[in-house]
Amino acid sequence: MSSSCFSVLKKVFEQGGKSGDEFSAGERRCKRQTPIEKEKHKFFDEATILVKGGQGGDGEAWLGAKAKTVKNFKYKWGRNMKKYIELPAAEPADGGKGGDVFIRVDRHCDSLLGFHENNVFQAKKGYHGSAAAHANPGRGRLRIAPPQDDIFIDVPPGTVVRLKRSGELLGDLTKHGQTLLVAEGGAGGTAARRTRPQNRKGDQKVTRSKISGNDPDFGEIELDTETWIPIEGKKGEELTLELLMRVVADIGLVGLPNAGKSSILRALTRATPEVAPYPFTTLMPNLGVVIPTDGSVLTPRAYSKTCEANTAPPVLADLPGLIAGAHKGRGLGRAFLRHLRRTRGLVVVVDASGKDPVGDYAIIRNELLMYNPEYTKRKHILVLNKMDLQWAALRTEDIRAGVEALNGNIVGCAPIAIVPVSAKDGSGLVGLFAAIDRLMQLE
Numbered sequence: 032m033s034s035s036c037f038s039v040l041k042k043v044f045e046q047g048g049k050s051g052d053e054f055s056a057g058e059r060r061c062k063r064q065t066p067i068e069k070e071k072h073k074f075f076d077e078a079t080i081l082v083k084g085g086q087g088g089d090g091e092a093w094l095g096a097k098a099k100t101v102k103n104f105k106y107k108w109g110r111n112m113k114k115y116i117e118l119p120a121a122e123p124a125d126g127g128k129g130g131d132v133f134i135r136v137d138r139h140c141d142s143l144l145g146f147h148e149n150n151v152f153q154a155k156k157g158y159h160g161s162a163a164a165h166a167n168p169g170r171g172r173l174r175i176a177p178p179q180d181d182i183f184i185d186v187p188p189g190t191v192v193r194l195k196r197s198g199e200l201l202g203d204l205t206k207h208g209q210t211l212l213v214a215e216g217g218a219g220g221t222a223a224r225r226t227r228p229q230n231r232k233g234d235q236k237v238t239r240s241k242i243s244g245n246d247p248d249f250g251e252i253e254l255d256t257e258t259w260i261p262i263e264g265k266k267g268e269e270l271t272l273e274l275l276m277r278v279v280a281d282i283g284l285v286g287l288p289n290a291g292k293s294s295i296l297r298a299l300t301r302a303t304p305e306v307a308p309y310p311f312t313t314l315m316p317n318l319g320v321v322i323p324t325d326g327s328v329l330t331p332r333a334y335s336k337t338c339e340a341n342t343a344p345p346v347l348a349d350l351p352g353l354i355a356g357a358h359k360g361r362g363l364g365r366a367f368l369r370h371l372r373r374t375r376g377l378v379v380v381v382d383a384s385g386k387d388p389v390g391d392y393a394i395i396r397n398e399l400l401m402y403n404p405e406y407t408k409r410k411h412i413l414v415l416n417k418m419d420l421q422w423a424a425l426r427t428e429d430i431r432a433g434v435e436a437l438n439g440n441i442v443g444c445a446p447i448a449i450v451p452v453s454a455k456d457g458s459g460l461v462g463l464f465a466a467i468d469r470l471m472q473l474e
């Protein structure tokens with residue numbers, strides 16, 4: 032079947048069996064997708080955003096305030112008390128700081144897709160000095176307006192933040208709740224009370240008659256309070272950032288399309304990735320925590336027996352299928368291999384009922400080598416899947432021998448275990464749990 036046939040078939044599957052004509056006009060309108068939504072797998076893990084810190088609030092220009100004379104309500108006749116007291120003049124307030132922009136990790140967020148439609152983040156401008164009067168009601172006037180609220184941009188765990196221009200790394204955010212300050216808000220402006228005019232030549236606001244001293248330009252300048260001016264708040268930082276997501280997982284599942292990677296993820300974890308008998312079913316990585324859920328296949332007790340150390344269960348990442356020539360852009364290319372960067376080990380899945388399982392294994396190892404030679408040095412397990420098919424079961428020993436005979440220069444390090452399994456009927460999964468546990472114990 033041609034690949035276009037596959038995509039049509041896939042669409043029909045996604046629509047729950049309805050062909051395009053069976054949808055009403057309203058339904059079709061609702062289902063209309065943007066180009067980005069259509070090709071999610073190309074955009075889900077990278078984005079460019081513009082972040083702007085808020086401008087600082089302006090200082091207050093309030094020069095008219097005078098000291099007030101008020102009645103002394105504590106006054107008692109006969110004592111040495113003043114009947115009237117003088118309250119000092121309230122001073123004008125400085126502007127408040129503009130809001131900062133932070134990037135924050137949220138584990139409920141799973142892609143950067145949203146940033147393709149909404150990619151400008153501007154924090155609010157700081158409060159002006161005049162707002163300070165209302166910021167502290169009943170408790171006296173603040174001399175500085177309060178700072179503006181910060182904004183937080185939520186990203187998925189595993190997001191790398193770089194400056195677009197220079198490529199400088201600003202942060203690699205992996206843990207839920209981690210934050211990174213990316214654009215600082217501008218400082219608030221100073222109020223008129225503290226501001227001095229610039230003593231530049233020709234500045235009209237400086238009264239020449241008041242210039243004294245022996246400086247050839249101006250010397251000391253005696254200022255006239257009439258000329259005091261408030262200062263505007265400073266502009267906030269403004270940066271263009273590049274976001275790049277690399278999933279955070281302990282183990283990556285790699286293999287040719289249809290080998291059964293997603294089926295294995297389903298069998299070992301609670302994740303429910305799509306499984307279907309056509310290639311490139313998986314377009315984006317799926318994650319799952321290794322916890323057996325199906326009592327008929329494995330109980331949690333059986334799992335804990337297989338685990339020697341009482342460590343947190345590993346996270347598996349199921350990636351799209353890789354094909355020969357992926358490094359030249361064939362299939363889905365190999366850009367998704369970046370998601371293996373943070374893994375500690377790999378599980379290479381091979382369809383043992385296929386034409387040439389040993390050849391498939393060599394293709395995968397070669398593609399990994401072409402992408403990043405470091406990947407072929409990582410510890411890995413070779414899973415021979417589809418053992419429920421008789422043809423696969425009969426060939427197991429031949430496949431083992433074939434893999435062991437492969438040249439280390441081509442495939443890198445040898446697998447730490449070769450595990451025959453069937454994701455369909457669950458056989459061999461206990462052995463796979465044990466092998467994964469062993470992989471996690473290895474340095």
Ligand SMILES: Nc1nc2c(ncn2[C@@H]2O[C@H](COP(=O)(O)OP(=O)(O)OP(=O)(O)O)[C@@H](O)[C@H]2O)c(=O)[nH]1
Pocket residue numbers: 286287288289290291292293294295305306307308309310311312313314350351352353416417418419420452453454455456
């Ligand atoms: N008989 C048998 N079929 C299996 C087994 N594991 C997976 N399959 C079938 O193989 C086909 C492909 O399975 P997937 O899990 O989608 O394979 P994949 O490697 O994730 O495929 P891509 O996402 O396209 O790369 C499906 O029809 C599965 O039902 C198995 O152990 N035995």
Ligand SMILES: [Mg+2]
Pocket residue numbers: 292293294304305306312313349350351
């Ligand atoms: Mg898949």
